[in-house]
Amino acid sequence: MSGQGVIIAGAAETDEIGRLPNHSTLQLHIEAARNAVADAGLTMRDIDGIATVSAPGPVQVAHALGIYPDWVDGTGVGGTSFLLHVRHAVAAIRAGYAKTVLITHGESGRSRVGTAPFRMGGSSPAGQFEAPYGTLGPTTTFTIPMLRYMKEYGLTHEQLAYVAVAQRQWAAKNPRAMFRDIITVDDVLASRMVAYPFHLLECCLVTDGGGALVVTAADRAAGFPKPPVHVIGTGEASETPMISQMIDFTESRAFREAGQRAFAEAGITTADVDHLMIYDAFAHVPIYGLEALGFVKKGEGGPFIADGNTEPGGRLPLNTNGGGLSYTHTGMYGMFAIQEGVRQIRGEAAAQVDDPQVSVILGNGGMFATSGVLVLSRAPR
Amino acid sequence: MPEPTPDTRPYWDGAAAGELRIQRCLDCRQPYFYPRPICPSCGSDKVEWFTASGDATLYSYVINHRPAPGFEEEAPYAIAVVQLAEGPRMMTSIRGVPATPEDLVLDMPLRVSFEQRGDVWLPVFTAARAGEPEEAR
Numbered sequence: 161m162s163g164q165g166v167i168i169a170g171a172a173e174t175d176e177i178g179r180l181p182n183h184s185t186l187q188l189h190i191e192a193a194r195n196a197v198a199d200a201g202l203t204m205r206d207i208d209g210i211a212t213v214s215a216p217g218p219v220q221v222a223h224a225l226g227i228y229p230d231w232v233d234g235t236g237v238g239g240t241s242f243l244l245h246v247r248h249a250v251a252a253i254r255a256g257y258a259k260t261v262l263i264t265h266g267e268s269g270r271s272r273v274g275t276a277p278f279r280m281g282g283s284s285p286a287g288q289f290e291a292p293y294g295t296l297g298p299t300t301t302f303t304i305p306m307l308r309y310m311k312e313y314g315l316t317h318e319q320l321a322y323v324a325v326a327q328r329q330w331a332a333k334n335p336r337a338m339f340r341d342i343i344t345v346d347d348v349l350a351s352r353m354v355a356y357p358f359h360l361l362e363c364c365l366v367t368d369g370g371g372a373l374v375v376t377a378a379d380r381a382a383g384f385p386k387p388p389v390h391v392i393g394t395g396e397a398s399e400t401p402m403i404s405q406m407i408d409f410t411e412s413r414a415f416r417e418a419g420q421r422a423f424a425e426a427g428i429t430t431a432d433v434d435h436l437m438i439y440d441a442f443a444h445v446p447i448y449g450l451e452a453l454g455f456v457k458k459g460e461g462g463p464f465i466a467d468g469n470t471e472p473g474g475r476l477p478l479n480t481n482g483g484g485l486s487y488t489h490t491g492m493y494g495m496f497a498i499q500e501g502v503r504q505i506r507g508e509a510a511a512q513v514d515d516p517q518v519s520v521i522l523g524n525g526g527m528f529a530t531s532g533v534l535v536l537s538r539a540p541r
Numbered sequence: 542m543p544e545p546t547p548d549t550r551p552y553w554d555g556a557a558a559g560e561l562r563i564q565r566c567l568d569c570r571q572p573y574f575y576p577r578p579i580c581p582s583c584g585s586d587k588v589e590w591f592t593a594s595g596d597a598t599l600y601s602y603v604i605n606h607r608p609a610p611g612f613e614e615e616a617p618y619a620i621a622v623v624q625l626a627e628g629p630r631m632m633t634s635i636r637g638v639p640a641t642p643e644d645l646v647l648d649m650p651l652r653v654s655f656e657q658r659g660d661v662w663l664p665v666f667t668a669a670r671a672g673e674p675e676e677a678r
Contacts, residue, residue: 282544289575290632292543292663293620296609300620308601311647356604356617356642404622404632405575409601 163254165378165540167388168246170200171502174266177369177488178338184274188266188370189221196372197262201385207374209258211235211245212265213492215276221264231258237398239439239492240523242373243532246498247394249375259376265495266370273368286402298441299363302527303355305409306444310357312410313459315447317357319466321348323443324361324485326471331482333472333511338365339486362443364484364493371495373502378540389505392518393426393535395419403527414531415452415522422520422533423453426541430455434516435504436476437497439524440483446470449522450478453533477513480504494523494532501536542659549576551590556662561593561653563629574629595653597623597666600630604640623651623666634665 172195174180174188183191189212197204209231210222218232233248235241242265249261268275281287286295295301309315322345331337343361351360381388397417400406407413423429430453438449447461455476456464464470470478481487481500488496501519503509517539523532545553555562565572566580567587579586600622608616619640624630636654638644650669655662 282542283546285575288543288545288549291609292658293632293634294605294609294612294615294618295620295632296605296607299607300603300605300609303603304601304620304622306601307603307647353604353606353617355606355620358603402575402632404630409622 166250166253166375166391167378167381168373168391168502168536169376169380169384169386169388170196170198170202170374171372171389171499172196172199173371173496173499174369177336178367179270180268180368181271181273183268183271183368185266185268186216186220186224186274188268188368189216189264189372190224190266192266192370192372193221193225193262193264196374199386200374202260202374206260207262209249209252209261211249211261211263213241227262231261237530238525239441239494240525240530240532241492242495242498243521243523243534244396244530246373246375246391246534247396247532250391250394253375253377261375262372263375264370264372265490265492267490267492268368269489269491270366270368290402290404298527299355299358301403302442303358304403305406305528306357308409309444313462315459315462317349318345319462320357320362320443321345321359322466323440323446324348326465326468327440327479327483327485329471330480330511331486334482334487335510337482337487338367339482358442361485364441364489365486367488367490369488369490369496371499373498387506387538389502390537390540391534392537392541393422393424393428395421395425395533396531397421398530399528401526401529406528411458412448412452412528412531414528415449415524418531418533419453419522422535426535426537428518428535432518433476433520435480435501435513435519436478437501437519437521438479439493439497439522440479440485441489441493441524443485445524446478448528453520453522472511480509480511480513494525497521497523498534501534505536505538543661543663545661548578552576553661555590555592556655556664559655561595561664562590563593563625563627564588564590572627572629574625574631594626596626596669597651597653599635599645599647599649599651600624601647602635602645604642604645619645621645621666631664635667636665637667
């Protein structure tokens with residue numbers, strides 16, 4: 161696929177992340193939006209396109225910011241939505257539908273201020289065919305494939321636990337990470353059981369926070385205060401709305417398909433990737449992601465992480481902000497994964513990797529339901 | 542509490558009658574679950590309901606320690622996905638087997654059973670014991 165070059169010109173998170181009981185969901189969107197637009201050296205008057213998930217949705221966010229947009233995208237497919245927004249913004253900019261797109265995320269995931277209550281209707285497919293068996297959110301569903309994977313590929317409990325250990329080493333370098341104390345495999349396995357085989361430290365945080373991005377045409381790159389981050393490849397793919405209907409519990413079709421599309425558009429292979437973010441709502445997701453993107457063969461993701469390849473000093477820096485397991489996880493974490501990719505390419509990350517040229521972001525939405533993949537680069541394609 | 546819809550009503554009527562009814566395609570012959578009006582394999586709308594054997598194997602599960610509302614008494618309890626002998630998979634509960642990793646062994650043979658939940662009967666599974674007659678409801 162070819163087309164006009166597109167960049168991320170502005171990127172920022174809310175001033176604070178973590179426990180923010182004095183911020184409503186909408187406030188988090190607004191604060192993140194203001195920070196990102198300022199980061200791009202622009203004002204709200206420059207924004208003509210808005211993307212975010214509902215609620216509050218793009219029209220509410222735009223209105224609160226005083227923007228009457230020419231283009232909106234309310235794609236809401238869980239935590240990867242913001243990666244899809246970037247992809248859709250690239251297409252909109254190339255099509256001429258919008259010039260400068262603002263993508264916002266704000267979620268009071270922990271404090272639940274100004275959030276819509278979560279209800280699953282009993283007549284929905286999941287309400288009829290999953291909820292009656294005692295499911296309660298991602299800890300009871302996202303986790304179900306793991307034992308099948310462990311049986312098929314021999315992944316050990318210790319290897320699964322090590323995913324959390326490796327990411328904590330990155331978090332220890334990041335003052336904004338919620339958990340920064342170094343942990344061991346024994347610490348992880350001694351933490352409270354949430355849903356066997358997952359212990360508490362193998363499950364993501366639940367936090368408040370937000371982030372936003374400004375996306376625009378690459379030919380404007382010279383006009384911005386920060387170095388441009390080129391979006392050289394994007395992909396999206398979907399699989400199943402219900403975990404029980406996942407085609408194969410040992411691999412994510414959505415991760416694989418989205419990754420192949422993004423890598424093909426960018427014209428890269430895994431050897432070109434200097435920095436990697438894989439959405440980690442639970443410790444197994446980076447394993448599935450490494451295998452789906454082709455960094456390792458099936459069954460090798462756990463040992464690859466346990467051998468130290470993804471931690472500080474390893475050859476493939478992964479989840480360098482600490483990830484959803486240690487940095488922050490508002491519920492829809494994808495925005496924070498993108499933010500870290502942008503920081504790394506710009507050279508302004510807390511745990512900065514040595515001169516990365518290419519960063520890949522793999523997002524997950526729902527329970528292996530949908531995936532978005534972005535290839536970010538210091539240079540144009 | 543599950544609320545049947547027009548497209549799923551035969552499934553729930555079957556469960557109330559002690560039968561696990563799923564669908565299959567009359568064109569490509571693929572059985573499928575969950576209930577919907579067209580075949581997910583080939584798109585045909587020539588589909589029919591049939592009564593599955595009720596035999597299954599344990600595909601994967603978690604043992605949940607943070608109970609959903611109404612499940613407090615059962616915790617920790619297993620939430621399982623089983624593979625029906627006909628091929629499709631479904632989420633379910635495993636009855637009559639302690640919710641421990643030692644007792645819940647992947648690929649163990651299972652047999653459908655039904656239990657009342659409010660206005661509906663819910664398919665659940667028990668360990669299959671060779672030679673025993675089908676458990677009466």
